Amino acid sequence: MKILYPEYCQRFSCLAGACPDSCCEAWEICIDPDTVSFYRSVPGRLGERLRSALSVDEDGDAYFPLVKGKCPFLNPDRLCDVHAALGEAATSAVCRQYPYFIEEYEGFTERCPSLSCPAAAALIFSEPLNADVYPVPPETEDGLLDLLIAGRAAALQTAAECYFAESAARIRAMAEDLQEIADGFDPSDIVYDFDAVVSSSVYAETTTEDQAAFLALRHRYLRFLLSDAEILTEEWRVLLERTVDPPFHKMREADFSGKEPPPDAVKRALRYFLYRYFLKPVNDGDILLWTAFILQSVAACTEISRRTGVGFETVARRYSKEIEHDPENIDRLLDFLAEQL
Numbered sequence: 011m012k013i014l015y016p017e018y019c020q021r022f023s024c025l026a027g028a029c030p031d032s033c034c035e036a037w038e039i040c041i042d043p044d045t046v047s048f049y050r051s052v053p054g055r056l057g058e059r060l061r062s063a064l065s066v067d068e069d070g071d072a073y074f075p076l077v078k079g080k081c082p083f084l085n086p087d088r089l090c091d092v093h094a095a096l097g098e099a100a101t102s103a104v105c106r107q108y109p110y111f112i113e114e115y116e117g118f119t120e121r122c123p124s125l126s127c128p129a130a131a132a133l134i135f136s137e138p139l140n141a142d143v144y145p146v147p148p149e150t151e152d153g154l155l156d157l158l159i160a161g162r163a164a165a166l167q168t169a170a171e172c173y174f175a176e177s178a179a180r181i182r183a184m185a186e187d188l189q190e191i192a193d194g195f196d197p198s199d200i201v202y203d204f205d206a207v208v209s210s211s212v213y214a215e216t217t218t219e220d221q222a223a224f225l226a227l228r229h230r231y232l233r234f235l236l237s238d239a240e241i242l243t244e245e246w247r248v249l250l251e252r253t254v255d256p257p258f259h260k261m262r263e264a265d266f267s268g269k270e271p272p273p274d275a276v277k278r279a280l281r282y283f284l285y286r287y288f289l290k291p292v293n294d295g296d297i298l299l300w301t302a303f304i305l306q307s308v309a310a311c312t313e314i315s316r317r318t319g320v321g322f323e324t325v326a327r328r329y330s331k332e333i334e335h336d337p338e339n340i341d342r343l344l345d346f347l348a349e350q351l
């Protein structure tokens with residue numbers, strides 16, 4: 011099985027005790043069954059600590075409840091006591107896997123570091139936009155997957171070359187075509203001109219109504235993030251409140267004019283979200299829905315940054331921590347978008 015990962019993964023190095031936003035904070039750590047069995051056998055004081063820290067949630071899954079917002083094994087040096095005493099192999103599967111998302115497809119596996127991790131975010135936000143950072147998987151025997159792989163490559167190139175408003179229009183137009191193909195034909199029989207997505211002016215054409223609809227959806231998406239998605243940290247709640255708060259929202263657009271996020275940072279965030287999610291429709295066939303999720307994710311981060319003055323990279327990292335690592339939050343957002351489309 012071929013394992014693919016973005017080029018910058020080779021330079022990833024955990025910040026450990028110097029991390030400003032440790033993965034051992036805010037999240038409750040799930041403990042997989044093998045690790046629970048192992049913890050039941052650990053002798054001595056650490057074994058007692060492990061067993062007394064273990065709890066079971068309403069679904070019967072084991073976890074370590076947070077203590078003052080942190081994993082109970084995060085020590086004052088901001089290092090893990092379990093890792094220090096017993097080695098990395100003794101930590102839970104989720105700790106060993108983080109910061110990587112692992113996605114398995116027919117014939118290949120993708121391993122992508124999470125934007126929520128400060129060390130990974132630094133790499134994601136410095137990737138060269140003119141190089142082959144995100145690998146293209148080999149051809150598969152699944153026509154839809156091959157269509158999505160080619161579509162993702164075209165979308166990644168578009169995101170690198172155009173500003174967000176234009177790349178969003180081009181990628182949306184391509185997604186509409188791909189959805190039609192996926193719904194009506196055998197995708198392996200179709201010859202689609204993916205080069206045209208970035209080069210042809212036809213893909214950039216949008217009406218004023220389309221643009222207004224996209225911005226209105228962005229506003230409803232932001233409201234939904236505040237009112238219906240699960241919120242992990244107070245910091246995120248405050249950012250959302252400041253973004254959608256009615257008096258603040260009524261401020262003139264001119265008041266935000268100096269606060270546009272750096273375009274290259276927005277391009278890199280879009281490329282990250284495209285890489286992470288554009289192949290997901292291979293499971294449910296809903297290309298338009300996943301495209302809306304990708305574009306609204308970037309649009310929401312852009313708007314939060316503009317309206318709060320908090321740096322775009324910080325906002326995107328927080329979004330990833332709050333949304334990407336909570337499958338229920340992603341499901342809620344997809345359900346919401348499905349109603350809106």
Ligand code: SF4
Pocket residue numbers: 023024025026029030031032033034108109126127128129130
């Ligand atoms: S968030 Fe990233 S850099 Fe920080 S401790 Fe975790 S893996 Fe290391």
